Amino acid sequence: MASQYPKAPKRNRPKNLNLLTIRLPIPALVSIMHRVSGAFLFMLLPLLLWVLHQSLANAEAYQLAQAVLHHPLAKLICLAVTWAYLHHACAGIRHLALDAHYGLRLNYARATSRAVLIISGLLTLRMGIWLW
Amino acid sequence: MVDRKKPAHGFSDWAWQRATAITMVIYSLLLAVRFVVDAPSAGFEGWHAWFTPLSFRAMTLLFLWALIYHAWLGVKEILMDYVHNIDIRAKLQSVFGLVLIGDAVWAAYILWSLA
Numbered sequence: 001m002a003s004q005y006p007k008a009p010k011r012n013r014p015k016n017l018n019l020l021t022i023r024l025p026i027p028a029l030v031s032i033m034h035r036v037s038g039a040f041l042f043m044l045l046p047l048l049l050w051v052l053h054q055s056l057a058n059a060e061a062y063q064l065a066q067a068v069l070h071h072p073l074a075k076l077i078c079l080a081v082t083w084a085y086l087h088h089a090c091a092g093i094r095h096l097a098l099d100a101h102y103g104l105r106l107n108y109a110r111a112t113s114r115a116v117l118i119i120s121g122l123l124t125l126r127m128g129i130w131l132w
Numbered sequence: 133m134v135d136r137k138k139p140a141h142g143f144s145d146w147a148w149q150r151a152t153a154i155t156m157v158i159y160s161l162l163l164a165v166r167f168v169v170d171a172p173s174a175g176f177e178g179w180h181a182w183f184t185p186l187s188f189r190a191m192t193l194l195f196l197w198a199l200i201y202h203a204w205l206g207v208k209e210i211l212m213d214y215v216h217n218i219d220i221r222a223k224l225q226s227v228f229g230l231v232l233i234g235d236a237v238w239a240a241y242i243l244w245s246l247a
Contacts (some may be wrong), residue, residue, distance in 0.1 A: 039210060042203045042228075045235055053242045055176075056183055062176035089160065092153050099150070 030113040034091040037084035044081055075131055082127045086120040149205045152198040159195040180246070189243045196239040204232050 016022060024032070054065035068074055094112050097103050103112050172182035183189060207228045215221040 035206075035210065038203070038206045042207060045200075045203065046231075046238075049235060049238050049242065053238070055179060056242060056246055059176040062179065089157060093157065096150065096153070 025110075026113040026117075027109045030091050030094070030116050033087060034095075037088045037091075040084045041081065041088065044077070044084075047077075048081065078131060079124065079128050082131075083120065083124040086123045086127075087116070090116040090120045145205050145208075149202060152202040152205075155198040156195060156202065159191060159198075162191070183243070183246055189246065193240060193243050196243075197236055200232050200236045200239070204229065207232070 051065050051069065054061040054068075056062075069078065094103070094116050097112070098109075103109060166188075170182075172178045183192075208225060211221050211224055211228075215224060
């Protein structure tokens with residue numbers, strides 16, 4: 001038996017999947033950065049455990065870890081890890097608020113997304129000053 | 133994409149993701165406070181002594197295990213979104229799962245070999 005409902009008209013909706021021209025709404029930007037920062041932290045976890053292990057094992061290993069961490073590239077990685085952790089944490093706290101139905105309205109969702117970017121950015125800056 | 137014959141873990145995954153997240157936030161704040169009020173003295177001896185109290189090591193291990201389980205849930209979610217071939221996804225999940233189990237054992241070893 002044919003469907004009793006009329007067929008939906010075929011629409012030629014525009015498709016834009018070019019990543020270079022898509023302008024993400026700010027909550028979407030925070031969302032994808034949340035995922036990317038989480039994946040990044042997962043990948044760097046063995047490296048961080050290695051540093052912790054060296055720093056606590058004995059005095060020579062501690063000095064090795066210290067020398068490694070003083071390298072400019074290592075400092076850059078530390079800063080990236082710090083930023084990823086802070087962004088992920090701030091975006092996660094925002095998520096918990098959304099779970100509790102706080103800040104669901106579009107203007108609040110945009111404002112809290114901006115706040116996540118600004119707060120995690122400022123905290124990373126603070127850590128960067130302390131690192132250098 | 134989901135094997136409906138196996139029990140799903142949607143709700144418990146959701147809840148554990150949040151429980152581990154809150155654990156990490158609390159630990160991070162306590163760690164920051166301790167750094168300010170009770171900074172470790174310079175050098176290996178000071179750093180090592182900072183990690184000696186059992187309570188601190190237990191909290192740090194709890195934090196690291198929470199982080200690792202949180203990462204496991206995140207890894208599964210990302211794989212589910214981007215890897216649609218079930219065999220490949222199962223293999224990748226096993227590999228990343230083993231890596232995370234290794235991380236968890238390593239974390240315990242680091243903190244407990246101190247004593």
